[in-house]
Amino acid sequence: MNLKGRSLLSLNDYTAEEIRHLLEESKRLKANFKAYKRDKPLAGLTLGMIFQKPSTRTRVSTEVAMYFLGGHALFLGASDIQLGAGETVKDTSRVLSRMVDGVLARVFAHEDVEELAKYSTIPIINALSDKYHPLQILADLLTIEEHKGKLAGLKLAWVGDGNNVCNSLLIGCAKMGLHMSVATPKGYEPPNDIVALAKDYAEDTGAKIVITNDSPAAVTDADIVVTDTFVSMGEEDKEKEKLEAFKNYVVTEELCSNAKSDYIFMHCLPYKHKEATEEVFESEHSVVFDEAENRLHTVMAVLKCLMS
Helix, strand or coil, rough: CEEEEEEEEHHHHCCCHHHHHHHHHHHHHHHHHHHHHHCCCCCCCCEEEEEEECCHHHHHHHHHHHHHCEEEEEEEEEEEEEEEECCCCHHHHHHHHHCCEEEEEEEEHHHHHHHHHHHCCEEEEECCCCCCCHHHHHHHHHHHHHHHCCCCEEEEEECCCHHHHHHHHHHHHHHHCEEEEEECCCCCCCCCCHHHHHHHHHHHCCCCEECCCCCHHHHCCCEEEEEECCCCCEEEEHHHHHHCCCCCCCCCHHHHHHCCCCCCCCCCCCCCCCCCCHHHHCCCCCCCHEEEEHHHHHEEEEHHHHHH
């Protein structure tokens, strides 16, 4: 399957077959990880990495991936370039298109990655925006399949904020046939347009998408329990308000007793000790560090497929 030259702004743009291709490529790269010190399929290619937000997993995984694939990663922090400040996103895109072979962008506004892609002649990869986080969901899907042996027919329970990770999981689960129940406080549900998209995709795969304010109901018979920070970057001024709103949505052992006995717990990190208890985070059910490692192997697959 040829994905060369494609951008990745969200999983909306990729079919289930294309997502499957990326997952299979991730597995192959992971199994042959050390070999890519020699093979270097991206030799001579450069990736520009725009980071408006700080990151551990995204930056480290991408730089290591480009190194193992033989390419060069160029870090462009918020203070290093003039994106959206002294220079328009449109012009930044057109300049970078003439100097690098791909751009990975971690931004505040999803409109920025859309604008980058609109005027770019090279692949644009969304490394997180306020709307979507597709790279994280590829790692999540790979982790689930490694631990459960399949994707379709499983039930994933999301407990927490209807944020960018939740949005992308809704799309990814629906396309790959996972049932997904989302439990949030009232007023913090995922956007209606994304829920509608997920339900449309689910009609083709038989997945069930449920949005509720009842966390025990969402977790009942779940194979996977997932949460994320209640206070995203840029929301620090809302921390007190959100922690109060989410106080009954902390993932605890009691809550997880509603899940299947062999459930796995996932969290995309960093873990702030507010959205899940230490007992759950450190339990035998937790696969958070497998999930973190898979950020490397899935971004390698994306870079190789879109740039080589």
